[in-house]
Amino acid sequence: MTAAGEDPRETLLRLRASIDNIDAALIYLLAERFRATQQVGHLKAAHNMPASDPGREERQVARLRELAEAAHPDPEFAEKWFKFVVAEVIRHHVAAGAEENERP
Numbered sequence: 001m002t003a004a005g006e007d008p009r010e011t012l013l014r015l016r017a018s019i020d021n022i023d024a025a026l027i028y029l030l031a032e033r034f035r036a037t038q039q040v041g042h043l044k045a046a047h048n049m050p051a052s053d054p055g056r057e058e059r060q061v062a063r064l065r066e067l068a069e070a071a072h073p074d075p076e077f078a079e080k081w082f083k084f085v086v087a088e089v090i091r092h093h094v095a096a097g098a099e100e101n102e103r104p
Contacts, residue, residue, distance in 0.1 A: 033085070034092070041093035051093035057086055 044051060061079050068078035 037089045038092055038096070041096035044093055045097040051097060052090050
C-alpha cells in the first residue's frame with residue numbers, strides 16, 4: 001500500500017527493494033540448504049544408502065503443505081517448489097555416489 005502522500009513510483013521502488021532483499025535471502029538460504037544436503041549425499045554414498053528417500057519426501061511434502069496453508073501461499077506451489085529442489089538434491093546425491101564409487 002502507498003503511504004499517505006507517498007508517490008506511487010517511490011512506493012514501487014520501496015517494494016521492489018524489499019523484494020530484492022527477500023530474493024537475496026532466499027538464495028542464501030537455498031545455498032545453506034544445499035550445503036547440508038550435499039553432506040547428506042556424501043554420507044549416503046559412503047554407506048551405500050539410496051540417493052532418494054520417498055517416505056521422507058512424502059512426509060516433507062505433507063509438512064510443507066501444512067506450513068503453506070498456515071502462511072497462506074498456495075500449498076500446490078509449496079509442493080512443486082519442494083519437488084523441484086528435491087530433484088536437484090537427488091541429482092547431487094547420485095553424483096556424490098558416483099564420486100564415492102570411483103575412489104580406490
